[in-house]
Amino acid sequence: MLNIEITVGDITKVNVDAIVNAANTALRGGGGVDGAIHRAAGGQLIYELIERYPDGMHVGDAVVTFGYELPAMYVIHTVGPHYMNVGIDHEALLESCYRRCLEEADKLGLHSIAFPAISTGVYLYPLRDATRVALRTIREFEPESLERAELVFFKSEDAEIARELMNY
Numbered sequence: 001m002l003n004i005e006i007t008v009g010d011i012t013k014v015n016v017d018a019i020v021n022a023a024n025t026a027l028r029g030g031g032g033v034d035g036a037i038h039r040a041a042g043g044q045l046i047y048e049l050i051e052r053y054p055d056g057m058h059v060g061d062a063v064v065t066f067g068y069e070l071p072a073m074y075v076i077h078t079v080g081p082h083y084m085n086v087g088i089d090h091e092a093l094l095e096s097c098y099r100r101c102l103e104e105a106d107k108l109g110l111h112s113i114a115f116p117a118i119s120t121g122v123y124l125y126p127l128r129d130a131t132r133v134a135l136r137t138i139r140e141f142e143p144e145s146l147e148r149a150e151l152v153f154f155k156s157e158d159a160e161i162a163r164e165l166m167n168y
């Protein structure tokens with residue numbers, strides 16, 4: 001089972017093998033954590049995305065690029081569900097984001113991964129519900145190489161909620 005840590009801070013500064021980006025289906029950058037990751041990684045990141053993923057990606061999936069100027073060697077880009085979109089299974093899609101990122105990291109033989117709170121910003125997924133999905137999916141995952149998953153929260157009050165949920 002993976003070791004889960006909850007921390008507060010900026011994910012672009014975290015020293016792990018891969019950080020996860022909460023991207024959008026176009027995969028061409030954006031605001032929030034996506035914007036911060038692109039700024040910190042430098043301009044090469046967008047070129048790799050354009051070259052390797054010209055058609056973008058689907059909600060709930062994950063794709064990998066290098067991290068360039070980030071401390072992390074890789075960025076795993078995923079797209080969470082927008083909570084205001086109707087006719088989709090938000091929970092299943094969010095679960096798929098976490099699972100697919102873990103699978104990609106494991107496939108690369110990585111030991112550590114850091115997640116932001118996918119979908120809980122601009123995409124409006126309630127933090128408590130989203131964190132429950134994150135914790136459950138990470139706990140259920142059976143890793144080959146991965147040892148540690150860090151949940152990085154930008155706001156300390158969000159990390160407090162996550163710590164509370166960890167104890168259930």
Ligand code: AR6
Nearest residue numbers: 010011022024030031032033034036119120121122123154
């Ligand atoms: N480090 C860690 N967490 C962060 C950081 C950071 N540097 N910056 C923000 N957060 P959001 P989404 C937290 O909106 O809801 C983008 O424009 C933030 O507090 O970044 O999945 C994309 O291009 C929140 O809890 O992602 C998409 O269009 C969490 O990261 C769209 O936003 C996620 O907030 C995706 O929306």
